[in-house]
Amino acid sequence: MKNGTVKNITKKLLSDNWYRLDKYFFEYHREDGAWEKQEREVYDCGDAAAILLIHKERASVILTQQFRMPAYQNGVAKGMLVEVCAGLLDGDTPEDCIRKEVLEETGYKITEVKKVFESFMVPGTVMQKVHFFIGFVEDAMRVNEGGGAADETENIEVLEFPFSSAYDMIATGEIVDGKSIMLLQHLKIQHLSGNL
Ligand SMILES: Nc1nc2c(ncn2[C@@H]2O[C@H](COP(=O)(O)OP(=O)(O)O[C@H]3O[C@H](CO)[C@@H](O)[C@H](O)[C@@H]3O)[C@@H](O)[C@H]2O)c(=O)[nH]1
Numbered sequence: 001m002k003n004g005t006v007k008n009i010t011k012k013l014l015s016d017n018w019y020r021l022d023k024y025f026f027e028y029h030r031e032d033g034a035w036e037k038q039e040r041e042v043y044d045c046g047d048a049a050a051i052l053l054i055h056k057e058r059a060s061v062i063l064t065q066q067f068r069m070p071a072y073q074n075g076v077a078k079g080m081l082v083e084v085c086a087g088l089l090d091g092d093t094p095e096d097c098i099r100k101e102v103l104e105e106t107g108y109k110i111t112e113v114k115k116v117f118e119s120f121m122v123p124g125t126v127m128q129k130v131h132f133f134i135g136f137v138e139d140a141m142r143v144n145e146g147g148g149a150a151d152e153t154e155n156i157e158v159l160e161f162p163f164s165s166a167y168d169m170i171a172t173g174e175i176v177d178g179k180s181i182m183l184l185q186h187l188k189i190q191h192l193s194g195n196l
């Protein structure tokens with residue numbers, strides 16, 4: 001294992017508009033003992049939570065679809081991404097955040113959520129750590145249409161797919177969002193090993 005020690009860290013603000021972008025300057029302790037000057041741009045958009053909503057009775061998953069400008073700029077037709085429900089913590093605990101996001105985006109009122117793992121999705125550039133959950137829903141828990149917070153112009157569509165269709169959509173490229181692929185593969189492993 002390499003050492004990884006750094007010293008003399010300073011930063012310069014590059015952008016502080018919606019999120020925050022800083023350029024960090026530091027010295028990295030190399031294996032040969034020398035201190036190497038390095039610079040890295042780091043995007044701080046806050047930590048987040050994501051959840052795979054599972055309708056056990058119907059063997060289906062509840063997903064969302066919304067326009068994502070970064071994906072549109074990188075070749076996704078119409079920029080519409082199919083994703084698990086997710087949102088930024090905005091000062092809440094990951095558990096409280098994800099319950100709120102589920103209600104806001106999908107219209108399900110959920111209380112029990114199970115943390116399954118945490119992940120840095122873009123560790124070379126983006127500070128964000130994502131807390132991953134699964135949760136079970138039933139029809140009676142649907143209290144409104146969802147769609148996202150009106151003041152956030154989210155325009156979220158709520159979708160439901162059988163497990164097998166959702167897995168196929170990873171192979172066909174219809175699901176290309178990393179957090180969604182991770183959670184669906186988690187479900188597949190749990191399902192195949194009889195742990196659902
Ligand atoms: N006005 C404005 N709105 C923005 C901007 N950037 C993002 N937003 C909006 O801010 C809202 C944030 O919604 P959340 O539900 O809280 O977050 P999210 O975008 O679904 O998820 C975040 O975390 C996920 C998990 O890692 C990420 O996958 C996702 O990219 C994002 O960072 C969204 O409506 C989004 O469109 C911006 O520059 N300007």
Ligand SMILES: [Mg+2]
Nearest residue numbers: 085086087105
């Ligand atoms: Mg969201």
